[in-house]
Structure formats: structure tokens, C-alpha cells
Amino acid sequence: MINVDDLWHSYSHDKDYALKNVSFEISKGEALGFLGPSGAGKSTTQGILTGLLPLQKGKAVVGGYDISKPAREMFNRIGVSFEQSNVYGKLTALENLEFYRKLFDVPTADPRSLLKWVGLEKVINKRAEEFSKGMKHRLTFVRSMLNDPDIWFLDEPTTGLDPAIAGQIKDIIKEKKAGGTTIFLTTHNMYVADEICDRVAFIVDGEIKLIDSPRNLKIKYGERLVDVEFIDEGSLQQASFSLKDEKERNALLDVINTKKIETMHTREATLEQIFIRVTGRELAA
Amino acid sequence: MRLLYSFLKELRLSTRSYYFYLEIIMAIIIIVVLRYVVPENFESSSRLFAYVSPDLADSISTKITDTHTGENAENTLILLDSIDAVVAVMEEDRNSVGLTVTSFQGSETPGTEIEYRLIFQGYESERLRNIMQASVSMIFAPPAFTGTPPKAAAVETIGQRNEHLSDRNSVLPPVLLLNAAFMGLFIIAAFIFMDKEEGTIKAFAVTPSHIWEYLLGKMAVMLLAGMLSGLMTVLLVAGSSANYVLLILLLAVSNLFGSSLGLLVASFFDNMAQAMGTIFIIIYLMAMPAVSYYMPAFSPLPMRILPSYPLLFAFRETLLDDPDYAMVLANAAIFAVVSVILFLLANKRYKKIITI
Ligand SMILES: Nc1ncnc2c1ncn2[C@@H]1O[C@H](COP(=O)(O)OP(=O)(O)OP(=O)(O)O)[C@@H](O)[C@H]1O
Ligand SMILES: [Mg+2]
Numbered sequence: 001m002i003n004v005d006d007l008w009h010s011y012s013h014d015k016d017y018a019l020k021n022v023s024f025e026i027s028k029g030e031a032l033g034f035l036g037p038s039g040a041g042k043s044t045t046q047g048i049l050t051g052l053l054p055l056q057k058g059k060a061v062v063g064g065y066d067i068s069k070p071a072r073e074m075f076n077r078i079g080v081s082f083e084q085s086n087v088y089g090k091l092t093a094l095e096n097l098e099f100y101r102k103l104f105d106v107p108t109a110d111p112r113s114l115l116k117w118v119g120l121e122k123v124i125n126k127r128a129e130e131f132s133k134g135m136k137h138r139l140t141f142v143r144s145m146l147n148d149p150d151i152w153f154l155d156e157p158t159t160g161l162d163p164a165i166a167g168q169i170k171d172i173i174k175e176k177k178a179g180g181t182t183i184f185l186t187t188h189n190m191y192v193a194d195e196i197c198d199r200v201a202f203i204v205d206g207e208i209k210l211i212d213s214p215r216n217l218k219i220k221y222g223e224r225l226v227d228v229e230f231i232d233e234g235s236l237q238q239a240s241f242s243l244k245d246e247k248e249r250n251a252l253l254d255v256i257n258t259k260k261i262e263t264m265h266t267r268e269a270t271l272e273q274i275f276i277r278v279t280g281r282e283l284a285a
Numbered sequence: 286m287r288l289l290y291s292f293l294k295e296l297r298l299s300t301r302s303y304y305f306y307l308e309i310i311m312a313i314i315i316i317v318v319l320r321y322v323v324p325e326n327f328e329s330s331s332r333l334f335a336y337v338s339p340d341l342a343d344s345i346s347t348k349i350t351d352t353h354t355g356e357n358a359e360n361t362l363i364l365l366d367s368i369d370a371v372v373a374v375m376e377e378d379r380n381s382v383g384l385t386v387t388s389f390q391g392s393e394t395p396g397t398e399i400e401y402r403l404i405f406q407g408y409e410s411e412r413l414r415n416i417m418q419a420s421v422s423m424i425f426a427p428p429a430f431t432g433t434p435p436k437a438a439a440v441e442t443i444g445q446r447n448e449h450l451s452d453r454n455s456v457l458p459p460v461l462l463l464n465a466a467f468m469g470l471f472i473i474a475a476f477i478f479m480d481k482e483e484g485t486i487k488a489f490a491v492t493p494s495h496i497w498e499y500l501l502g503k504m505a506v507m508l509l510a511g512m513l514s515g516l517m518t519v520l521l522v523a524g525s526s527a528n529y530v531l532l533i534l535l536l537a538v539s540n541l542f543g544s545s546l547g548l549l550v551a552s553f554f555d556n557m558a559q560a561m562g563t564i565f566i567i568i569y570l571m572a573m574p575a576v577s578y579y580m581p582a583f584s585p586l587p588m589r590i591l592p593s594y595p596l597l598f599a600f601r602e603t604l605l606d607d608p609d610y611a612m613v614l615a616n617a618a619i620f621a622v623v624s625v626i627l628f629l630l631a632n633k634r635y636k637k638i639i640t641i
Contacts, residue, residue, distance in 0.1 A: 050491050052639070072493045080491040086484030090301040091294075102290040103492035143488070 001151055001182040002026040002049065007058035009044055009206075018044045019206045022058070031173075031183035032211075033197030035190065035275065037283050041206040042186035043083055046155050049184065050080050063151050076106045079149030083156045083186075085136035089129030093120055093139055096128060097146060104147045114142040117172060119165065134161050141169060145176070152176065154185045158192050170195060188283050190271035200271065204279045214271060221277055222269030226252055230259040240267075287494055291502030295476070299506050302479070304472045311464050312514035316521045319460075323453050332378060333362045333417075334371045338387040341399060345386070371404065379406055379582050382417055401425070403440045414440070450604055454523050458600035459575040462593055465515030466539035467568050469507040470547035474560055476503055477551040490639045497632045504544045504628070511540035523604055531613045532603040538620040539596050545627035552634035596620065 002025060009019040019041045026032045034042045047053035049062055051070040060067040065074040087096045097111035115121055118138040128136060141157055157173065158166035173196055177183055187193055193200045194214045202209040212220070224243045229236060237259075241252040243266075255261070272283050299305040337346040365371050371383040383404030390400070403417055418440065450457075480486045489499055515536040519527050550567065554560035574594035577584040578601070588594060599616040602608040 052487060052490055072495060075491055075493045078491065080488075082484065082487065084484060086488050088298060088485055089483060090298050095297070099290060099294040100488070100492070103287060103489070103494040105493055140488075 001028045001030075001063055002032075002184060003059070003061045004045075004049070005059040007045070007048065007055075007060060009041075009048060009053065009056050011044075013056075017206055019048075022203075022206070022208055024201055024208065024211055026182055026184060028182055029177070029180045030199070031177050031185060031197045033193035033200040034184070034186040034203055035188065035193045035200050035271065035283065036186075036203035037188055037281055040203045042188075042203060043155055044206075045203075046080075046153050046184065046186060050078065050153055051075075073105065076104055076147060077150050079144035079147060079152045081141045081144035081152075081154045081157055083159070085133070085140040087128045087136055087139050087143065090127060092125045092127050093131075094124045096139060097143060100143055101146045106147055108146045109148055111146070114145060115139075118142050118168065134165060137161060138165065138169070145172075149181065151182045152184070154183065156187055157185065158189060159187070166192075190275065190283060194271050202275055202279055204281050209279050217271065217274050218268050221274040224269075225267040227263075227265045227267055228252070228255055229262040229264075230255055231262060232259055236262065288498050288501055291494070291498045292505045295502045295506045296509070299476065299510075302476075304475050305506075305510060308464060308468045308472065308510050308514050309517075311468065312518050315460050315464065316518055319453055319456060319518075319522045323456065332381040333384055334365055334374050334378075334381055335362055335384040335386070336365050336368050336371050338385075340388050341386065345399060375404065375406065377582055379580065381406075382409070384421060399425070405440065450601065454526070454604050455579075455601070457519060457522060457604060458597045459572070459578060460518065461515050461536065461600050462539060462575075462596055463568075463572060464518070465511040465536050466543040466596070467571050467593075469511050469540050469543040470550070471564055471568065472510075473503055473507050473544045473547035474551035474564060475557060477548065478554075478557045478560070481555065486639060496635045496639065497628075500548055500628070500632060500635060504541065504548070507544040507547075508537065508540050511543075512536055515540075519604070526606065527604050528602075528608050531608055531610070532600075534617050535596070535599055535603055535613060538617045538624060539600075541624040542592070542620045542627070545624045545631060548631035549627050549634065552631060552638055592620070592623070 004025065005023050007019055007022040008017055010017045022041070022045060024032065034040075034045060036042055044053065048055055049060055049067060051067065051074075055068045063074060063077050065071055087093075088099075091099065093115055094111055097114065101108035101111065112121070112124065115124055118141065120135060120138055120142075123131070123135065128139060131139065137160060141154075144152065144154070154173065158169050161169065170192065173183065173185070177196065183196070185192070185197060197214065199211055199213050200217070201211040210217075223245075226241045226243060228239050228241070230239075231237070239255065241248040241255075243249060243252075275281070275283055363374075365374060368385050371385060375381050375383050384401065385404070386399055386401045388400070389398040401421065403414075403421060405414060405417075409417075477486075486499075490496070512533070516529075516533070519529075519532060546567070547564075550563060551560060554563070570591060571593040574588050574591050574597055577588045577594065578597045584594075595616050599613045602613050
């Protein structure tokens with residue numbers, strides 16, 4: 001559905017690249033997550049693929065449309081949710097969606113049920129300028145679903161939302177994905193990437209460091225740990241053992257055989273830990 | 286169809302922001318001021334250029350000079366050497382009136398019987414003409430004037446056409462141009478900057494709609510507001526004396542010209558604060574020809590090449606009883622073409638800037 005080959009981009013039209021040699025593809029119904037710290041180039045990539053930024057160098061095909069000369073009708077099949085909410089403050093939630101749906105040539109979803117889906121049903125007739133940040137964000141998010149897109153671009157869909165609402169949004173995305181929507185998602189939240197995406201791309205300083213499924217990444221880079229709580233000489237002790245290291249494995253066996261085990265958990269490395277191992281950078285930075 | 290929705294959306298947006306009302310409120314203020322504060326005609330203390338033929342008896346010329354510089358000193362009297370000089374000076378000073386006093390040609394006793402002529406510019410009000418005539422005829426009326434009453438009196442104008450506007454109506458063209466046309470320039474730019482700030486222009490860019498639909502929707506709202514305020518003003522100030530067919534046409538093209546220029550200008554800036562200087566300079570320049578409009582003698586080339594110059598005079602025509610159709614239509618056609626060009630340029634710009 002999306003093919004990107006050797007994409008380069010410089011805002012200043014010089015050697016200062018925000019994207020360098022970015023290549024990836026997303027097949028139909030797949031969700032790819034761009035995981036990277038602030039300034040990595042996630043939004044820049046989305047901007048180019050949605051025609052908001054000019055394609056400077058490289059090739060990009062979205063839904064069969066060549067991005068170097070985008071056709072307007074392409075947008076009937078695409079949904080875009082923005083990192084920064086951008087709705088008309090002077091219009092109500094409902095009016096925002098009602099006017100937006102008129103811009104498409106394809107059948108559109110019912111704005112009321114969409115608003116209900118993200119918990120905005122009570123403020124349907126309230127002007128967006130009176131909304132909180134999270135409410136505006138949800139309005140921006142549902143607006144991207146109006147045309148029931150088969151390719152969905154989501155720039156930081158859960159950032160800045162409280163956990164309950166973020167959970168709701170994740171559920172909606174999962175539901176759409178189950179329905180066959182192809183998803184390009186950017187985030188610096190590893191849980192979102194882990195939970196939603198079939199594959200994640202680690203991006204740092206405009207370069208993709210690797211792309212793989214969360215599961216493969218964990219198998220390949222993660223060290224599985226076992227956390228044990230046990231009673232030793234009458235007091236509660238705690239220890240972690242890596243299953244990769246033979247010495248530690250034996251130490252764990254020793255504890256199991258000789259001590260009284262209180263609790264025992266296996267722990268997988270998080271995507272964040274893997275990210276740090278692979279890129280040498282922190283996601284939060 | 287999408288254009289209609291675009292228009293409806295812009296209309297709703299603009300009626301919820303104060304800019305839209307700015308234009309209407311301005312129009313109301315102007316109407317109130319013109320109707321209740323500005324008199325229909327100003328008391329004009331114009332200069333009177335006179336020529337008194339030397340073959341007249343000294344007593345007569347002294348009389349004229351005395352009378353006119355005495356109680357009736359409202360108009361300054363300046364004596365000149367020839368009729369040609371009077372006309373020449375009048376062509377320079379468009380606020381003046383001319384008077385010639387010569388001996389009556391058919392007289393049997395030359396130098397005692399006189400005839401006088403009043404020369405007007407052509408756009409003086411009826412009232413001013415009457416005042417002048419009355420005051421001049423006073424000079425030759427007994428008992429102040431003891432000679433033979435004038436044998437002949439004539440009134441003529443140096444202007445080609447004898448059309449004139451009342452002072453109140455002659456305020457309208459600059460007002461129409463500024464409020465109905467060039468306020469649109471400022472307001473449409475303000476709306477563009479609001480959209481840029483909210484980022485809604487980006488949201489629009491990822492729909493199958495064309496940017497021209499978005500821009501035209503905005504221009505249509507400006508057109509509506511401009512027509513509304515313009516027609517309201519003329520209807521309540523000039524009433525039935527205007528030619529509404531020409532007026533509507535001219536209001537429409539000048540409004541489109543203003544708003545397409547506003548779109549183009551706004552495309553070069555990110556926010557109002559940055560654009561303010563440029564927009565003010567443009568509106569200020571556009572207002573300049575109003576000086577020439579009121580003082581036709583002062584019409585230097587830089588003034589005449591400003592687009593507002595012909596528009597002002599075209600607006601003036603639409604308020605006359607016998608307007609120059611060809612002149613108004615030619616202006617409308619030219620500005621319609623210019624507007625289309627500006628719009629196409631703006632469309633090109635927005636296609637580009639939306640992706641930056
Ligand atoms: N409009 C712009 N003009 C110039 N430089 C820009 C612009 N937008 C982004 N950049 C630069 O390009 C680089 C990538 O930015 P981008 O917004 O794509 O990062 P991001 O991964 O989306 O970060 P975040 O997580 O903060 O959203 C950054 O160095 C940023 O400073
Ligand atoms: Mg970003």
C-alpha cells in the first residue's frame with residue numbers, strides 16, 4: 001500500500017537533512033509504527049507521504065498514487081490525523097465534522113456516531129475553541145476517520161491524552177486495523193508501538209536504524225529476565241537473572257533449588273530498552 | 286457543490302468573528318455621519334476671479350471691487366487682465382468661480398451699459414450657483430448700484446459636462462472604494478491568517494478538494510459583505526439618484542480586486558503581525574488618489590497609475606444622473622481581468638505554500 005524508497009528531505013534545501021535515505025514499505029492491512037525521539041523526522045515523513053511537504057528526493061507511492069505528482073482523488077482514500085490539533089475553533093464539534101465530510105467525493109461516516117466513539121457526544125454543539133487540548137485532539141483524530149480511509153496516517157495519536165482516553169483511541173485504531181485499514185503511525189511511546197503495530201521502525205536523526213516486528217525485536221535483542229523474590233536466612237531477598245547468560249541461569253537454578261521462592265516473574269525487555277540498545281538514544285529525549 | 290459548502294462554511298466562520306462586522310459597522314457609521322452630520326453641500330468660500338473691461342467707467346469697476354471686498358468678503362475677489370486669464374486661472378484652481386463684466390455690445394452709450402457673465406466649473410451645486418448669482422446681481426442692484434441695470438447676464442461653465450454631485454454624494458466614491466473594496470483586502474488576509482494559525486488549511490490540503498474552492502469560498506464571503514455594506518451605504522445616502530446596475534457591477538469587481546489582492550499578499554506572510562506593514566502601505570497607497578479626486582488639479586502621474594484612481598472616478602459616474610456607461614464598463618472589464626489574474630497567482634501561491 002505504501003512504498004517509500006530512498007527518501008531525503010531538507011527543510012533548508014541544503015545538506016542539513018531531516019530525512020536521510022528513508023526506505024520502507026507497508027503492505028495492505030499492516031500497521032507500521034515510526035518510533036523515535038523528538039526531532040527524529042517522524043512528522044516530516046508523514047508530511048511528505050500526505051502531500052503536505054514537497055517530495056524532494058526519492059520515490060514514494062501511496063495507495064498506487066505517485067507522491068511526486070499527487071492526484072486530489074487520492075485523498076478520498078486517505079485519512080490524516082495531525083500531531084497538533086487543527087480544527088476550526090469558531091465551529092462546533094459537529095459543524096467541524098459536517099463541513100469536513102462535504103470535502104470528500106466518497107460516502108462518509110456519520111459524525112455523531114464518530115463523536116460518540118471518542119467520548120465527545122456531550123459537547124457535540126460546543127465550539128471547539130472551548131475544548132481542552134485532549135478534546136481538540138480527539139476531534140482531530142475522529143475527523144481523519146470521516147471518509148473511512150483504507151490508508152490511515154496517525155501522527156502521535158495518543159500523545160498528551162490521559163491514559164483512559166489514550167486506551168480508547170488505541171482500541172479504535174486496533175478495531176480499524178482488524179477491519180483491514182493500512183496504518184502509518186508515529187509515536188515516541190513504545191507501548192503504543194508495541195500494542196498496535198505489526199512492525200516498528202526505529203528512527204533517529206532522520207535515519208531508520210532498523211525495522212522489524214516487536215516480537216522479533218524482543219527475541220533478537222531483548223534479554224529475558226527472571227525476577228525472583230525469596231527468603232534467605234529469614235529475610236526477603238530480591239534478584240534478577242538473565243536467561244541468556246549461562247552463569248546467571250545456573251545461579252537461578254541454585255536459588256530455586258536451595259531457597260524458598262516467594263514470587264517469580266519472567267520479564268521481557270521493553271521496546272524502549274531495545275531502542276536504547278540499538279540506537280544508543282533514549283526515546284524520551 | 287463543494288464550492289457552495291466552502292462558501293457556507295466560510296460564511297459561518299466569518300459571521301462568528303468580529304472582522305465580518307467591522308465592514309458592516311463601518312458602513313453604518315459612514316451612513317450616519319453622511320446623513321446626519323455632513324450637510325448636503327458644504328458652504329464653499331471659493332475664490333472669485335473677475336475681469337472688468339477697461340472701457341467701463343471707472344466708477345463701475347470701483348463699485349464692483351468695493352462691494353465685493355466689503356460685506357460680501359466671503360469670496361475673495363481677484364481682478365485679472367483678460368477673460369482668457371480668468372478661464373486659465375480657473376482651470377488651475379478648481380474651487381473658483383469666474384466673473385466678467387464688459388460693456389454691453391449693442392449699447393448706444395458705450396461704457397455705461399454693462400453685461401456680466403458668471404463662469405462656473407461645472408460641478409458646483411445648484412445652491413452655490415444661486416448664491417453666486419444672487420450676490421453678483423446684488424452688486425448691480427439699486428441703490429448700491431446707480432448705473433443702468435445690466436443689459437445682459439449669462440451663466441456658463443468651463444467644464445464639458447454639466448454633471449455634478451452634491452457634496453454629500455461626492456464623499457461616497459472614496460468611502461465605497463475603501464470600505465466595500467479595500468476593507469476586503471485586509472479582512473480576507475485576516476481570515477487566511479486565522480486558518481494558518483489554527484492549521485485548518487493543512488486539514489483542507491489532505492482532502493480531495495482543490496485549493497481554489499477554498500479561496501473562492503472566502504472571496505464569495507467578502508463579496509457578500511462588500512456588496513451589502515456598499516449598497517446599504519449608497520441606498521441610504523444617495524437614494525434613488527444612483528445607477529444601481531453600474532454600481533453593483535463596479536462594487537463587485539472592485540471587491541474581487543481587493544480580495545484577490547488580499548489573498549496574494551497574505552500568501553507571503555505567516556501572520557497578521559508580519560503582514561500588517563505591507564497591507565497598510567497598500568491600503569494607504571490606494572487611498573491616495575482620493576486627494577486627486579477632491580482636487581482634480583492635483584493629479585500627478587504616480588497618482589493616476591494607482592488602480593484606485595480610475596475606480597474612484599468610475600464610482601463617481603455611477604452616482605451621476607447621466608453616467609458615462611462606456612467609462613464604467615471599461616473599468617469594470619479591466620478590473621475583472623486583473624482580479625482573475627491576481628486570483629490565479631494567489632491559487633498558484635497557495636498550492637505551493639500549503640506544502641511548506
Ligand atoms: N517547518 C520546519 N522547518 C524547518 N525545520 C523543520 C520543520 N519541521 C521540522 N523541522 C526539523 O526537522 C527535523 C525533524 O522534525 P520532525 O517534526 O519530523 O520530527 P518528529 O520526529 O516528528 O519529532 P516530534 O516527536 O517532536 O514530533 C527536526 O530537526 C526539526 O527541527
Ligand atoms: Mg512529530
